[in-house]
Amino acid sequence: MTATIAIVDYGLGNLTSVAGAVERLGFLPRLAADPAALETADKFILPGVGAFGDGMAELHRRGLADALNRLVLGAGRPILGICLGAQLLARGSAEFGDHRGLGWLDAEVVRIDPADTNLRVPHVGWNELRRKRDSVLFKNVPDDALFYYVHSFHICGDRDVITGETDYGGPVTATVEKGRIYGTQFHPEKSQRHGLTVLRNFLEEG
């Protein structure tokens, strides 16, 4: 049976592209806006266009944060956070004030601060992935693969959870992983062929 993939709908993320990509890869995407819709899914994707504070507030208001805590931390079901969705896995963020995240990763979300002042923030566009650790997400992804980023903040913290970086006037976190909790700062659903490969890796082996 094909695995059911719940795309967590907290009112801010870009769900259409993620659902389109999941479908293209032969899986069943299901938008999940309440805890009941999460229960029956095999894996979760926490997509990501939005501001950290609003995102967390909506996850709590819809009861999704508690449900995810139970299903991911408790039952060990895999989750992939994308962009803001990856940042929400951290302890907290300083974007527009101080906000607490899901706290699954020993990390904080901080503003990108390129050493080269000619580099503009947000970091927008295609940039290379530099692997720091092996990950199932990288299977069949060439070393010089480019992925699409659009963000002003990134995840900073415990070196053990950072599996990949990109360079933007210094290292910027690209991918994080802890057990079956995965996150990509880039948008796999917007990164053409290599992005779809990363997504496929999560769906098939994550």
Next chain:
Amino acid sequence: MLRKRLVTVLTFNDGVLFRTKDFLPDYRYTLNFVDAWSVDEIVVLDVTRPGSGQRANFLEVVRRFAGKCFVPLAAGGGLRHLDDVREMMGIGADKVVVNSAAIRRPEFITEIARAYGAQCVVVCIDARKRAEGGYEVFADFASSPTGLTPENWAQEAVRRGAGEILIQAVDRDGSLEGYDLELCRAVADAVDVPVLILGGAGQWQHFVEGFREARASAVCTQNIYHFTETAIKSAKTFLTKAGIEIRP
């Protein structure tokens, strides 16, 4: 290293692709046509004049692009309230492009940035050269003078939360004579967010000038005349040979 971007801007009138050059409909477009390109980003703009079409037709365009094209998608045209933005993001846009509504109500930029993050807000500035020198920002399909200079308006937009500025030289639109480098350079020097240059590209060398002389982070073209599958590849080969770091 972050690559420079080649962005395709597509304008739609009541859901039909229009070449802005002569405001004629172009029915050649299909989604496959876009998906096959190595374009780095797509911007879709609704240029339907108020009262002359169905908004639903443009929303359907956005939905189709979002579901089928796995490249970044920015959508704009006619966005006035946060609800309009929410609708656009809900159907698959990664970013929104705002123009006249932000001029009339600059706090609109902040509202979007607070809800979706600054990286989600692209402020499009339509500018025309003034007879007495310098440039002026125009609103409402580039028809209403605002008294604002592009540099000052860009700075205010960034202060209020804009993540990128799309600077369009209205008089160059469709001219193919090259970008207005002076205009873009002035804006790029005034702000520290990425600036996208639009209006006037007619040959690949114009892209090089946009990056080198105007300090653009992305070069845009609207004239889909160029954009066959081989055209983007040809442009990218040209840029690579010219020493511009671009995604192949």
